[in-house]
Amino acid sequence: MDTHDVISAFIDNEPFDAGELARALAQPGGRDLLLDLVALRALVQEDGMAPAPAAKSGAATRTAWMAVGFLAASIIFALATALVLPGMLRQRVPDAPPRPDRVVTFDTAGSGNAQ
């Protein structure tokens, strides 16, 4: 194991042995390594892709949740339609013909004598 890994633990805010750190920093190159590791962190973090702006990500999240809500509503509507519509159709189209409530008759005997 590299004895200098205590320097990594130190800059990462992880538990470390103080005596071990003191010895690592006292060795040739120890302090230089510490500065390089902090510089490496700055380099990688600064160069890293910036996170998406909060507003943009919030809008994307809202859009995603709206899509999920729309999908759920569509599924519920489809299920409800599939369950209710056949019953409604059965009620509207009974087997027996409807009873007449008005009867219209045509008197064809007198139509030829008109004028």
Added chain:
Amino acid sequence: MVDAEALFAAHQSGLVRYLSRAVGHPDTARDLTQDVFVRVVASEALPGTDGERRAWIFRIARNLAIDYRRRQQVRAEDGRPIELARRAGQDTSMAINEALAGLDAVDRDVFLMREVAGLSYAEIAVACDLTNDAVRSRIHRARLQLRAQLRDPLAAAREKPLRNR
């Protein structure tokens, strides 16, 4: 019930940063981040503590990144072009990406989880199936290798004020 929106808000930024470096392409990283949350939402139960939850989410992300890299490798072997993370005119970015690509895959993941996503050694250990000591050792080894390959950018970075974050 999984509060996916709260988890998304808490971890989206770190996941995108980690995945951008892990797969080398920001757009792919955003897609994979969505995939992570699809899997989170589909799961029935979440780990109890925040730390366990974070480790679990990054484990999912890491597995997706591994799958993605494997597919890219197959494509490269097929002779088809693979995505490159290079941005024209950004020498430092290119140098960092190339140095990261030269790391052992596990070393790269533990380094990125710590350095760009801010996970603790214990969280990384859970996410990567390692011990805390192995995480500490691998992170340091990755740093030494990157230090050796990035001498000029590091010298330039040391000219500026440094802050240990």
